[in-house]
Amino acid sequence: MIRNTCKPLFDANASAGGRDLGKLPEWDLTDLYPSQDSKELADDMAWLEQACANFAADYEGKLTDLDATGWLNAVERHEKIEAIAGRIMSFAGLRYYQLTTDSDRTKFMSDCQEKVTVYTTPLVFFTLELNRLDDTVLDDHFAANDALARYKPAFDRIRAMKPYQLSDEMEKFLHDLGVVGDAWERLFDETIAGLEFEVNGEPLNIEGTLNLLTEQDRPTRQAATEELARVFADNIRTFARVHNTQAKEKEIMDRWRGMPTPQTGRHLSNDVEPEVVEALRNAVVAAYPRLSHRYYALKAKWLGLETMQVWDRNAPLPMETTRTVNWDEARDTVMSAYAGFDPRMAEIAEPFFSKGWIDAAVKPGKAPGAFAHPTVTDVHPYIMLNYLGKPRDVMTLAHELGHGVHQVLAAGQGEMLASTPLTLAETASVFGEMLTFQKMLDGAKDQAERKVMLAGKVEDMINTVVRQIAFYDFECKLHEARRGGELTPDDINALWMSVQAESLGPVFEFMPGYETFWAYIPHFVHSPFYVYAYAFGDGLVNALYAAYQEQPEGFQDKYFDMLKAGGSKHHKALLAPFGLDASDPKFWDKGLSMIEGFIDELEAMEG
Incomplete structure (x- = not known):
């Protein structure tokens, strides 16, 4: 029952990268x-x-x-x-x-x-x-x-x-x-x-290199992707050893405990039924053609490409202005969105900025990615970011701050009941992103800006839902294959590639070297099968947000009660006041239809 609170789960002083943030x-x-x-x-x-x-x-x-x-x-x-x-x-x-x-x-x-x-x-x-x-x-x-x-x-x-x-x-x-x-x-x-990476003569760590994949300049994106592939290949034996060892350790544990599948332990800790996760996974995979395949075909058209390379997946749109969002603007944007939903939410969030509860700068040796760590219920959470001033970094701030607000509210439950299962832990974070996005969308000055924002949100949702379910399928294949013996780096590479084309669609080509990109995903090592919680959280929040739009009266109080409950209630009990039920297979289609609706609007803009 003792929680190992030294291991926050990654969500993936000086100004960073020479930018004035x-x-x-x-x-x-x-x-x-x-x-x-x-x-x-x-x-x-x-x-x-x-x-x-x-x-x-x-x-x-x-x-x-x-x-x-x-x-x-x-x-x-x-x-x-x-x-x-x-x-x-x-x-x-x-x-x-x-x-x-x-x-x-x-x-x-x-x-x-x-x-x-x-x-x-x-x-x-x-x-x-x-x-x-x-x-x-x-x-x-x-x-x-x-x-x-x-x-x-x-x-x-x-x-x-x-x-x-x-x-x-x-x-x-x-x-x-x-x-x-x-x-x-x-x-x-x-x-x-x-x-250590070097792109265009500049030495970088992994966070700075990954950041270049969202640069406007295509040759820079290509150079960064190829450099990632080179460095991963140089270290692939170490990463393969870590994954082999971790997967074998898990297989031994599961076998001794008599767990029927590698996923069973995660489902138990998430307090979620295997059939609910299977329904989510199947709904997302069935929606690949309606979501990622359709969106990326649209994006290829915007980029003037017949075929997209992996370095184009997160490229900004041609009509998107390249700008750096400084820290004060990012803070004000998120806080304004939170306050617009409910002033109580902004009040809870404010100390994160004023009392040293956030570590934002990219620094040598700092862990990559972002997380919100709840610490213990009689202190407060801490948020880690690697803030580089990208518009997407603003959404990461909104996401992690949502976690922080959730953790503050749930602390009243005490150590045994404050922690939510991972499936529910993403609720407030994804909801915080949605509030921030809608606030920014409402402020769009013209159709062109609205288009850029909608496209960015669709990409974030695809990364949260489609990409994470593809990750989950990769992990399922990895752990199943490891039960048959040691996996070579080439074996793991092949498993990775087997889920990529299916999820991203026929418009993509995959450069030599992309097969190693499983190597840097921390969730596979730190918390096997964590990743489906992102898709669960996104689908749940989309359904929640639709309920908020349909019936805003009294929603805030019900929402705060849900966050305050922490891990004291099952997902059925938490969602019942909103008239929602995640065990209903149609529930996931509701969440996916919101993404589909955004893509419909983007396609209509083309007409």
């Missing part, structure tokens, strides 16, 4: 601890060691003897342990992600992780003994104590793992062994952060 904010981590050698941190580490030992001494082998009040005391003590362990690992992890190439930060995080793992190993008994109790025993305790009954959703999620639980000794062994798997993730992170 204004003063970019940096993290102030002192709300967690004053420094890595502070007395406060040392005291918490000592407290954690003793608290875990005391907890095990008081409760191991005795859970069956507890009454409802005793159970409530145990849960509250466990939550306090989670909070302290999470605070320590959040501090160590965030410092590390600021500068992954710094050996002192790497050592500090690794040392913290090892100590926390050792200290919390005695707690493994708690979930094991809990899962040996009869349902009737727990139900009686819940009926006897309302304060304890509040935790029932967390207990239900733990007990969903009951059929896959191993012996106490094995579970403790696996808990201890977790730091070894983490080492492979760190190898991936440090390899990615340390990659």
Whole structure:
């Protein structure tokens, strides 16, 4: 039950890249601890060691003897342990992600992780003994104590793992062994952060190079894509080793636990039924011709191309003006959109900008991508960006700030119930993007600007829905193939290419070297099968936003209640007040029809 809060999931001082972006904010981590050698941190580490030992001494082998009040005391003590362990690992992890190439930060995080793992190993008994109790025993305790009954959703999620639980000794062994798997993730992170590229004579890290794929100049996009392919190829054996090892470790775990598929564990942690995910996946794949194939054919026409290359996929439109959005403008745009929906949303978002809760600049050694890390419920979230002043970076800010608002609102649920399943974790982030997009669209000064904005939104949605489901299919194939033996880099390359043409459509050609582009996607390593949560979140938000447009009266209060619920309710219960049901196969068609409608409008503009 101890969450490993040093590993935020990536969503993918000086001004960056020579651009004048204004003063970019940096993290102030002192709300967690004053420094890595502070007395406060040392005291918490000592407290954690003793608290875990005391907890095990008081409760191991005795859970069956507890009454409802005793159970409530145990849960509250466990939550306090989670909070302290999470605070320590959040501090160590965030410092590390600021500068992954710094050996002192790497050592500090690794040392913290090892100590926390050792200290919390005695707690493994708690979930094991809990899962040996009869349902009737727990139900009686819940009926006897309302304060304890509040935790029932967390207990239900733990007990969903009951059929896959191993012996106490094995579970403790696996808990201890977790730091070894983490080492492979760190190898991936440090390899990615340390990659060096050169485009048009300019040395760049991976974030700066990927950024060039959205440049107006086509030769620059081509040069950046070819340079990415060259560097990935030079490092492909390392990436293949990481993926082989991680996939094999997962296969061993799944086999020992008796999980029927590689995806089962993710579905359980997401509190979502496999058939719901399958319905989502099938709906998106069936819509490829209506969405990505149709849009990219339209884009090829705008670009004056008969065939698109991979470096054209995220190209700006010819009629799009190349401009840099400075930080103040990005902040004002997003905050205005949030306030326009509900002033409470902007009030929650404001401290992120004023109190050092955002780290925005691109810096050497900083982890690529973006994330919002909730830390622990008695502190606050932190947002990491790699802000380069692109219009899409504004949408990334809107996205991560949505996560942050969600995490602030859910914190009232406490450590056991605040975290939402990944499928629901994307709700507020994608909704924040939609609010920002609609605000910008309403302000379009003419049809040409509206066209550019609509096209940009369609591309973002295709990247969120189509691309992520293609990623999910790739992962399914990868893990299935790994069960048959070691995969060579060429094997993995072939699996990657098998999903690309299907998802992107016949207008694309794929240059030699593109087959290695699976190598830099962090989700495949950090959190297998995470990616379908993006498509789930986008479809859910499209349906939510349609409900908002149809019936705005009272929507805000229902929306805030949904975010405040955190992980305390199943997706059916959360969506019921809006008249929505994700288990209905037609639900996904509603979300996809919004994307289709935007493409319809773009096609009509051609007429």
